[in-house]
Amino acid sequence: MSGALRVVGVGHPGGGDDAVGLAVVDSLRTAGGLPPAVTLHAVTDPADLPPLFEGARAVIVVDAVQGNGVPGELTVLEGFPRARARRRTVATHGLGLEEAIALGRTLWADSSSPLLRLVGIEIGAGAHRGMGLSAPVAAAVEPAAAQVCALLEALGGAS
């Protein structure tokens, strides 16, 4: 199978736990060893996300989520099933993540729509908004990176 495998961390670098998606991408970049087909991206404005669907075989989005879970809990979703929409991702401003993904699929995806996986990291209802990540969310960075690697392997993109 050809086409890029894109891993996209979404978050605000000054947004406390909201930055966890960026931290996961940083961790993957630091660890290295990803095959050339895999590219890593950090996105703060979701409007920068849609063009990343161009020429992609699969897109893995990593973002903070606020649901009823314990901070640090991981959730993997295949797309945005309506039943799970309430477990909303925490968008920074303007275009929401779900809308940005829909736009990417509408405007940039080839006829064979790329696979989409969402890795959500629970940040809790009273999420930390100061500098850096809270301890339970920071502890989830490496497990989330491992989860991304497992997804890449399942998608046939890991070495």
Next chain:
Amino acid sequence: MKRSIEVDLLSRVEGTGALTIRGQAGHVEEVTLRIMEPPRFFEALLQGRGWEEAPDITARICGLCPVAYQMSACHAMEALAGVEIPAAIAALRRLLYCGEWIASHCAHMFLLHLPDFLGYPDLIAMAREHGELARRGLRMKQIGNAMMRAIGGREVHPVNVRLGGFYRAPEREAVQAMVPDLEWGLQAAQETVEDFARLEYQDMERDYEFVSLREPERYPILGGRIVSSGGLDCAVYEFEDRFEERQVPYSTALHSVLRGRGHYLCGPLARINLNFDRLGPAALEVATRAGFTVPCTNPFRALLARAIEVVQAFDEAVALVRDYVPPEPAHVPMEPRQGRGCGATEAPRGLLYHRYDVAANGLIEEARIVPPTSQNQGSMEDDLRVLAPRLLEMDDEAARRQAEWAIRNHDPCISCATHFLDLRIERA
């Protein structure tokens, strides 16, 4: 038959607002645009903080126009300190501000407002049929974001702005690397004006008093005097003598009025009406080709005014980038001084006024911030009053769509407008 049209949650505007129109054919009883965003208390938050913190704290008021807040705060403090900003720093500020105008205007035009004109319920539906337009709009917005990143350090809430200038001036090569994208953006913006000129605009004329800054030679972004179509011409420090903010019971945002005159309008339509002669050659040429003339008092044509301003911003950015030489030093040293400083710049949505009272030790004693959306709230309601007889004849869904469209003409940023509340506690 008496009717009440309730729009409980306005869509495709930034923040949380609602609208009530009550009346019957030929008689409108009530029009209220309610802003329900929780109050944010930024002015109180600034009290006791260092004067140098104002740009970073106020930038957090808005994720769409943080540079406007940073620049108005810097201007206020620099006016207080009596500091003159060197031309090279002012040019870099203008370039950063152009990036914000491009990003903010393109987000509003393509993602939020255009579906109204093309008859789609939302952006995704529009994108399915008008992919080229949507892709173009997103790419233009991305270029604005990239400018903010290159100069401000990041696209949302930039961190490189400080009183007196910048923490660090970007390298000449990094800035000039933007030229190809900016040239593409200029061409795309010109095509956009031509495309938008072909849209169908509803008939509606209003007797607005337009208010904006006016710079001596250029299109207003970073300074100048406050002028109006009614003959107002005053310095920024006179703002509070000429304008008044009033609380209304149904909104967490204040309503602004021109003292003795009433509601007024700021933003792209006001700026272009008051500064058409300050447009650069590229914007002027495309405006003429598009048949856009002033005075233009149709609020629906604000889309076109905004698109012409995007041409202006790209055109200025190309020139600023080509001439860019990193300012050395990147900022002017400043010492705190006791007193009052006022500053105003043109945020994408209109005039943004800041005033700070600062103690001799540099701590802020009092702050006042007047964002464009609260200034425009009265005029937005007036627009709806004019439209209300038409709305009352429509079915509820059509009336809701039409009312939201009219509000979106002014690109309200409701989060910006709600940072003040007159809190009264009554105890038995």
